[in-house]
Amino acid sequence: MQAAKKYIVNKETRYELIERIAGYFRKDEEVSFAYIYGSFNESGEFNDIDVAVYLEESFAVKENTIDCQLELGVNLERELKGYTVDCRVLNTAPLSFRFSVITSGDLIYSKDEAKRVSFEVMTRNLYFDFKPHADFYYQKIALGR
Numbered sequence: 769m770q771a772a773k774k775y776i777v778n779k780e781t782r783y784e785l786i787e788r789i790a791g792y793f794r795k796d797e798e799v800s801f802a803y804i805y806g807s808f809n810e811s812g813e814f815n816d817i818d819v820a821v822y823l824e825e826s827f828a829v830k831e832n833t834i835d836c837q838l839e840l841g842v843n844l845e846r847e848l849k850g851y852t853v854d855c856r857v858l859n860t861a862p863l864s865f866r867f868s869v870i871t872s873g874d875l876i877y878s879k880d881e882a883k884r885v886s887f888e889v890m891t892r893n894l895y896f897d898f899k900p901h902a903d904f905y906y907q908k909i910a911l912g913r
Contacts, residue, residue, distance in 0.1 A: 772815040775851060782808070785848060786876050789819060792847045793877040798836075800824050801884040805873030806854075816852035819844065820869045822887060823859050833857045858887070864902075867895040 777785070786804060793799045799821045806818030821840065841855040858866055870888050878884045907913045 773852065774813060774815060776813050778812065782812070785817065785851065786874075788847055789817070789844060790877040792844060793821070794879075798823050799840075799877070800880050801878040801887075802876050803869050803873035804876050805869050809872075809874055816854045817844075817848070819853060819855045820858050820861070820873060821855060822884070823857055825859075833860050863891065863894055863898060866891045 789802070789804070793802050800823065802819060802821045804818065805820060806816075807814040808817045819840070823836065837855045837857055841853045844853040844855065845851065856865070856869075858869065861869075870891055875884070
């Protein structure tokens with residue numbers, strides 16, 4: 769098994785990569801908004817660029833999520849020439865993942881601010897409604913209390 773390649777970029781290169789990703793989404797009618805998250809977003813050293821996208825409902829319904837994630841990732845890798853990209857679709861992602869992306873990721877593209885804000889508000893509301901139950905089950909199952 770081959771070790772994952774490590775990339776190190778300065779702030780200027782990081783900004784250029786983000787601009788190229790956002791530019792790709794400006795030409796893609798399927799994507800409503802997108803975030804960068806993960807190690808690329810948090811430090812200068814990373815294995816891949818993690819991108820989370822919210823698809824327009826008309827595409828999200830008819831697209832196979834896994835195929836869409838793979839296709840977007842491959843297309844972004846071509847666009848960035850040499851960087852590995854991991855793309856996730858937010859429409860069908862687990863609540864905890866969606867919450868993590870909107871709270872620790874950076875928004876890099878949005879063509880519909882009303883839809884994005886609605887998505888973020890709904891995600892936060894659902895997350896905080898569910899969190900006490902998740903904490904309770906964690907205490908019971910994982911900690912045996």
